[in-house]
Amino acid sequence: MLQDIFPHSFHNEYINAEPEPESRIVIFEKNHAWMKVDMNKQTAEFPLYREVKSLKATYRYLFAIDKTRFFLAERTEDGPLAFKGLQTASIRELYRYEPGYVKFAAITALQLRNWYRDNHFCGRCGREMEQDEKERMMKCECGNTVYPKISPAIIAAVRNGNKLLLTKYADREYKRYALIAGFSEVGESIEDTVRREIMEEVGLKVRNLRFYKSQPWSFSDSLLMGFFCDLDGDETIRLDRHELSEARWIDREDLDIEFDGISLTNEMIIRFKENDF
Numbered sequence: 001m002l003q004d005i006f007p008h009s010f011h012n013e014y015i016n017a018e019p020e021p022e023s024r025i026v027i028f029e030k031n032h033a034w035m036k037v038d039m040n041k042q043t044a045e046f047p048l049y050r051e052v053k054s055l056k057a058t059y060r061y062l063f064a065i066d067k068t069r070f071f072l073a074e075r076t077e078d079g080p081l082a083f084k085g086l087q088t089a090s091i092r093e094l095y096r097y098e099p100g101y102v103k104f105a106a107i108t109a110l111q112l113r114n115w116y117r118d119n120h121f122c123g124r125c126g127r128e129m130e131q132d133e134k135e136r137m138m139k140c141e142c143g144n145t146v147y148p149k150i151s152p153a154i155i156a157a158v159r160n161g162n163k164l165l166l167t168k169y170a171d172r173e174y175k176r177y178a179l180i181a182g183f184s185e186v187g188e189s190i191e192d193t194v195r196r197e198i199m200e201e202v203g204l205k206v207r208n209l210r211f212y213k214s215q216p217w218s219f220s221d222s223l224l225m226g227f228f229c230d231l232d233g234d235e236t237i238r239l240d241r242h243e244l245s246e247a248r249w250i251d252r253e254d255l256d257i258e259f260d261g262i263s264l265t266n267e268m269i270i271r272f273k274e275n276d277f
């Protein structure tokens with residue numbers, strides 16, 4: 001999955017630090033990042049601080065990968081940007097490039113950028129917020145504290161003997177088969193989220209919930225929790241056409257899907273196909 005960056009390691013504990021010459025700098029323009037891209041080798045890296053020192057910006061510490069610290073540049077002047085040897089790339093474009101940890105760094109940095117951007121001012125009193133010195137938290141004189149937005153959500157693989165329930169979303173760019181997915185509601189256990197989402201989207205009852213793995217999914221500020229479960233009773237699908245365009249039972253032998261190394265959904269379908277679940 002995207003977050004599996006072994007042999008590298010991700011360190012997200014907050015420190016109050018300034019960039020050094022060899023720190024990596026993340027400069028976003030909307031949802032594109034300025035990168036050093038090598039088309040021949042199909043590699044991409046974030047620039048070093050010493051390479052973008054001319055940028056008028058303040059810097060926020062993001063995280064470290066191994067011993068390399070990553071910082072977010074927040075520009076202090078408007079106008080077009082240009083850096084020698086750098087180009088902009090969307091997060092999706094980065095999927096094509098190596099090393100894998102750069103993709104994970106990019107998507108994680110984007111989530112933090114969005115959170116800092118959206119919490120500049122206090123939602124309670126309207127004053128300007130400031131970053132706490134000890135932990136990743138925005139605080140206000142009025143006493144309001146705001147932590148990064150991480151929304152729990154589920155991915156559910158529903159088994160029916162040798163068949164797996166696959167779905168397609170309605171009105172989305174993503175047209176490949178997926179599993180049942182949805183966000184937790186306030187006051188709900190994660191197991192109840194699984195049962196509710198399956199009932200809402202396809203009108204089925206399930207039993208035998210087993211947690212598989214989780215995945216931080218920064219595109220939607222979510223933490224996905226993957227469950228396998230078994231159909232309980234009638235297998236007739238009653239489709240919620242607002243959410244899904246299609247849902248069907250597919251035999252294990254007919255699952256036509258390749259390992260992508262990115263998503264929890266993909267890994268769960270592959271595990272079912274390989275008869276592991």
Ligand SMILES: [Zn+2]
Nearest residue numbers: 122125140142
């Ligand atoms: Zn306030």
